[in-house]
Amino acid sequence: MYTYFLQMKKQTNLLISAFLLLLFTFTNAATAIEFSGTGGKPAFPREENPRTDSIFVHIMKPGETVEEGIRAINNSDVIQTLLVYATDTSPASAGGFACKQLAEPKENVGTWINLKQTEITLEPKTNRVIPFTITVPENYDVGEHDACIAIQTKAAPSKGEEGGMSIGTRSAIRVAITVPGEIIRNIEITDFSAEKGSVSAIAKNNGNVSIDANIEIILKNMFGQHVITYGGEFPVLRDKPKEWHFALPDFFWGGWYSADLTITYDEDPEAQTGVNTEGKLTSLEKDTIWLFIPPSTTGLIVEIIIVLFILINLFVLIVAIKRKRWIKHKWIEYKVNRNDNLQILGEKFDVSYNLLIKANKLKFPFILKQGQIIKVPPSKKTD
Amino acid sequence: MWQSPIFQKILRKLNITFTLFILTLSAGGLTVTTTVFAALTDTSQFQITISAGSLSAEIVDGSYATVTTPTVNMSDPTFGFTCQTSGSTGLFGTATEQIYVQNPDAADGGWTLSISANDGATDFWDSAGTDMDFNDATNTGGIGCGEDSTSEPDTIKGMMTVDASVGGGADLAVGQCGSCVITNITQEASDNFDEGGTDSIVMLTAAAASNDIGDWTLQNVVITQTIPAEQPAAADYDIDMRITVAAT
Numbered sequence: 001m002y003t004y005f006l007q008m009k010k011q012t013n014l015l016i017s018a019f020l021l022l023l024f025t026f027t028n029a030a031t032a033i034e035f036s037g038t039g040g041k042p043a044f045p046r047e048e049n050p051r052t053d054s055i056f057v058h059i060m061k062p063g064e065t066v067e068e069g070i071r072a073i074n075n076s077d078v079i080q081t082l083l084v085y086a087t088d089t090s091p092a093s094a095g096g097f098a099c100k101q102l103a104e105p106k107e108n109v110g111t112w113i114n115l116k117q118t119e120i121t122l123e124p125k126t127n128r129v130i131p132f133t134i135t136v137p138e139n140y141d142v143g144e145h146d147a148c149i150a151i152q153t154k155a156a157p158s159k160g161e162e163g164g165m166s167i168g169t170r171s172a173i174r175v176a177i178t179v180p181g182e183i184i185r186n187i188e189i190t191d192f193s194a195e196k197g198s199v200s201a202i203a204k205n206n207g208n209v210s211i212d213a214n215i216e217i218i219l220k221n222m223f224g225q226h227v228i229t230y231g232g233e234f235p236v237l238r239d240k241p242k243e244w245h246f247a248l249p250d251f252f253w254g255g256w257y258s259a260d261l262t263i264t265y266d267e268d269p270e271a272q273t274g275v276n277t278e279g280k281l282t283s284l285e286k287d288t289i290w291l292f293i294p295p296s297t298t299g300l301i302v303e304i305i306i307v308l309f310i311l312i313n314l315f316v317l318i319v320a321i322k323r324k325r326w327i328k329h330k331w332i333e334y335k336v337n338r339n340d341n342l343q344i345l346g347e348k349f350d351v352s353y354n355l356l357i358k359a360n361k362l363k364f365p366f367i368l369k370q371g372q373i374i375k376v377p378p379s380k381k382t383d
Numbered sequence: 384m385w386q387s388p389i390f391q392k393i394l395r396k397l398n399i400t401f402t403l404f405i406l407t408l409s410a411g412g413l414t415v416t417t418t419v420f421a422a423l424t425d426t427s428q429f430q431i432t433i434s435a436g437s438l439s440a441e442i443v444d445g446s447y448a449t450v451t452t453p454t455v456n457m458s459d460p461t462f463g464f465t466c467q468t469s470g471s472t473g474l475f476g477t478a479t480e481q482i483y484v485q486n487p488d489a490a491d492g493g494w495t496l497s498i499s500a501n502d503g504a505t506d507f508w509d510s511a512g513t514d515m516d517f518n519d520a521t522n523t524g525g526i527g528c529g530e531d532s533t534s535e536p537d538t539i540k541g542m543m544t545v546d547a548s549v550g551g552g553a554d555l556a557v558g559q560c561g562s563c564v565i566t567n568i569t570q571e572a573s574d575n576f577d578e579g580g581t582d583s584i585v586m587l588t589a590a591a592a593s594n595d596i597g598d599w600t601l602q603n604v605v606i607t608q609t610i611p612a613e614q615p616a617a618a619d620y621d622i623d624m625r626i627t628v629a630a631t
Contacts (some may be wrong), residue, residue, distance in 0.1 A: 035487040035598075037439020038450070041630075054438075054490045054630045073437040075487075076449070093574035096585030097496045104503035114453075148629060165473065165606070165622050167457040168501055169440045172629040197550045199571070212492075212591070232567045232590025234493060235631050245572040247549030274492065355581045 003265070035075050037172035038082055038122075040151045043069035043129040051274020055174040056149070058134060059272065062179060065135040070115075070149055070173065072130055074122035078189030081121045081154040084130055086113035089146045095202075095242035097235065099172045107113050109147035109177065112136060119154065135176060142181030143208030144238050148172045165250075169262075176210065176273045183269035184208050187236055189284050192261045195293035199230065199259050201286075204241045213235045213265040215244055223258045235273070236265075253303070254295030261286040277309060327359045331375040336368045349376045438494055440535025442630035443483040443600075447559060455624075456608055466528035466540075470610025475545075476553070476602040482626065483558060484587070485598045490630035493576045496587040496601070498545055501623035504582040507539055508608075508620040514586040516541040516615055517622060518576035527575065527609030535578050540611035546573035547586035554627050555587065558598035568595040573605075583627070 045052040058066055074080045085102055088110040092098035100110070109260040115132040122128060132149070152170030184207040191202040199217055230246035251257075255340040295303060334345075342353035345368075349356075357366055360374045368374070443452035456475040475498075476482040484496055500506035500517060508515040516539040523529025527542025547553040549570050557563045567590040574584050586604060 035436045035485050036447075036523040037437065037441050037485050039437030039489070039628075040437040041437050041489045051492050051549065054492045060610065068554045071437075075436060075439075090497075090499060090583040091580060092497055092583040092585050093581050094585050094588070095499065096571070096583075096588055097629055098495060098497040098583030098585060099627055099629055100582070101501055101503045101625060103501065150627065152625075164457060164620075165475075165624055167442055167453040168623065169442060169477070170625060170627050171437060171439050172627050173438075174629060174631050198548070225425065232493075234588065234590050245548065247570060286530060338415075347448045351537075365475075378404070 002068050003006055006325065029347075035117045036077070037171070038074050038076060038080050038151065039147070040070045040072045042173065043071040049272070049274045052213050055176060055179075055273075056134075057176050057273045059180055059232060060134065060136045060179045062136050062140045063138045065133050067131065067133055067377070069125050069129045070151075072120050072122065072151055073126060073127040077124050079123055080276060081119065082151050083154050084115055084118055084120060084149065086110045086115060086132075086285075087148045087150055087172075089148060090316070095240040096239060097174060099332075102150070102152070109175065112145075112177070113147060113149065113175065126348070128353045134175070136177060136179060138257045139356060141208075142178050142179050142183065144176055144178045144210050146210070146237070147175040147177070149175060150312075178209055180186060183321065185211055185265070185267050185269060185271060186210055187213055187263060187265055187284065189261065189263060189286050190241060192259075192286040192289060194248075194259060194289055198245045199248060199289075200243065200245045201261050202241050203236055203263055203284075205236045205238055208238060210238050211265045212273065212276075213242075213263050216262045216264075217244075217246060218262075219248075220258045220260075224258075227251075227257065237312060247291055248291075250296045251293050252296050252299040254299060256287050256290055256292055256294050258290050260288050323355075329376065330378055331359065332378055333373050334376040336370055336372040336374060338370050340368055340370075342366055342368065345374075345376060351377050409590065410516070436485075436489050438487075438628055438630050439485050440626050441485075442480050442495060443478050444481070444482045447483065450480050457606065457608065458600070459618075460610050463473070463610065464613055466525050466612045467610040468525045468527060471608040473606045474602075475604040475606050476600075478602065482586075482601040482604070483598065484601070484628050485558075486589075486594070486596065488596045490589075491591070491595045493591045493593060493631050494589045494628055495585050495631055496626060496628050497583040497585045498624055498626045499583040500576075504578045506622060507537065508541065508622045510617045510620045511614075512617050512619075513615045514539050515611065515620055516609075517543040517608070518578040520575055520577035520580070522599040524612075525609070527618075528611060531578070539611045540609075541614070542575050542577075542608075542609045543577040544561055544573060544588065544607040545584040545604060547584075547601065548572050551605050553604045554602045556600050556602075558600050560594070562596045563594045563597035563599070565599060570601065586626075 003131050026045040042052055043058055044181045049057055051057055054092050072082055072084055087100040087120045088106055088108045090098040090100045112134050113132055117130045150170050150172040186206040187203050190204050212233050212238045214233045218229050221227050236242040264281045268277040271277045342356055346353040442450045443449055455475045457471045460470040483614045512603055519531050519540050520542050521529035521531040530540050547570050549574055553570055555565050555570055569588045571585045
């Protein structure tokens with residue numbers, strides 16, 4: 001018996017060990033990401049502006065040249081030949097930031113950038129810095145001017161066999177150059193609405209530099225309780241209206257909700273992309289809007305059942321009240337005869353014997369005595 | 384003493400603890416997400432080099448392996464004497480060809496994912512016969528059905544719409560990252576190309592507060608191409624598009 005017990009304990013320990021092994025194995029399978037793409041990032045970020053970790057930000061006078069560098073990265077498992085090139089920005093939907101393609105001629109800020117190397121072959125999991133210069137032309141206007149530095153593999157997108165749409169990919173980094181002078185930082189909210197399952201806001205940048213604006217849309221239910229907050233910090237580019245469309249989630253119950261919009265940003269001309277001043281932020285608000293959000297299918301069914309339940313109960317209650325009033329005001333007293341019983345009286349006065357029991361608060365076994373006074377509905381048969 | 388049940392029990396407990404310790408160590412090793420190089424020097428100092436990561440966009444299959452020749456299959460419309468505003472549709476981003484964005488701490492201020500024609504705004508659906516435009520948004524008998532003879536250098540009609548919105552059915556999800564969220568990444572509204580006005584369509588915008596380290600997939604982006612009236616029947620219309628993930 002003791003040996004059997006020991007064997008069982010051993011098996012239990014084995015099972016626990018196996019379970020833990022599996023647990024750790026699968027946990028790691030879920031969390032380990034092998035970053036595999038190709039792309040680039042700024043090679044020389046500056047401490048005073050944390051944004052320069054991600055994009056190129058410079059304040060430059062007309063005629064000035066700065067030296068910069070982009071770290072071209074190949075995190076794939078194969079040797080990659082990458083094209084590294086500067087482009088102008090592309091007019092994009094929703095006021096978003098996008099870059100023109102390699103095939104498109106550079107006409108604006110893309111021409112300011114001179115890369116020392118435009119093609120690079122990298123071994124797997126390696127990277128290399130490509131130096132470049134940015135030169136602002138003489139007499140260029142004050143404000144921010146954006147461009148891109150893009151990296152893509154040299155191989156062209158492959159064509160489908162019989163027509164169709166082929167897809168290529170690339171990554172790009174924004175280059176934000178600000179020519180100093182009379183900097184204007186101003187945003188206005190031009191629209192705040194809700195439609196087609198989303199709540200939308202549009203803000204127009206009236207200034208001459210891009211602004212990192214913090215948008216916050218707070219959704220509350222009809223009882224004023226906070227439900228969800230949308231938003232975040234997004235760049236609102238110069239001269240462009242920026243659109244936000246936040247999709248509304250499925251609400252189980254649905255109903256009427258209010259939405260409040262607030263946009264905060266640094267209006268101080270000393271602020272720049274990636275660096276706010278220590279002054280007070282400007283806050284813009286828009287009137288509260290109300291929106292109806294339909295319930296989920298299950299929620300709708302539950303709501304219909306609840307409404308039906310309430311309506312039926314209400315109907316029953318109203319009928320009961322009316323009947324009570326009818327009994328109280330219209331019913332008359334009746335003296336029970338020798339052969340009367342509830343069934344006979346029910347037929348005689350065209351009323352159910354159950355109602356006679358309830359109206360007269362009779363108790364089981366509901367036997368009527370001769371001469372007993374009870375209430376009955378008014379009828380011609382009372383004689 | 385060695386046969387003592389208490390000692391045996393302690394040994395078993397130690398065995399489990401040791402197993403846990405080893406597993407924890409190996410777990411730590413497995414979670415390193417980039418290339419790790421460790422060298423033991425003669426002074427017994429460990430050295431770790433984590434290679435730089437970059438914001439990137441790819442088309443990958445269900446196992447996150449790069450798809451070398453990704454395409455979007457468009458439906459085959461029939462020839463029509465009238466303009467067909469929803470003439471051909473296709474799904475960009477499928478279970479086997481997912482749009483995949485990786486941000487290994489490379490774009491902390493946010494990013495955008497956009498799509499545009501590989502040859503730029505003057506590109507078109509190329510055919511051996513009559514070409515077809517993808518960005519002529521002139522509204523004559525339906526948007527995308529007319530010909531803009533003033534601002535466009537071409538004489539072809541047609542327009543493409545890209546819908547990556549939640550309402551349109553596009554599906555944004557976290558990729559392999561176990562602790563990431565899609566919060567602070569906005570799926571943009573449906574929009575159409577319009578030469579000179581909208582040359583790129585933004586599908587996703589990540590706010591500064593989005594995960595600095597993470598990966599995401601996007602599927603079921605609806606592509607709709609307006610087929611102009613009397614566009615000749617042909618099976619060889621093709622166009623190269625390129626998606627761009629840009630640190631902003």
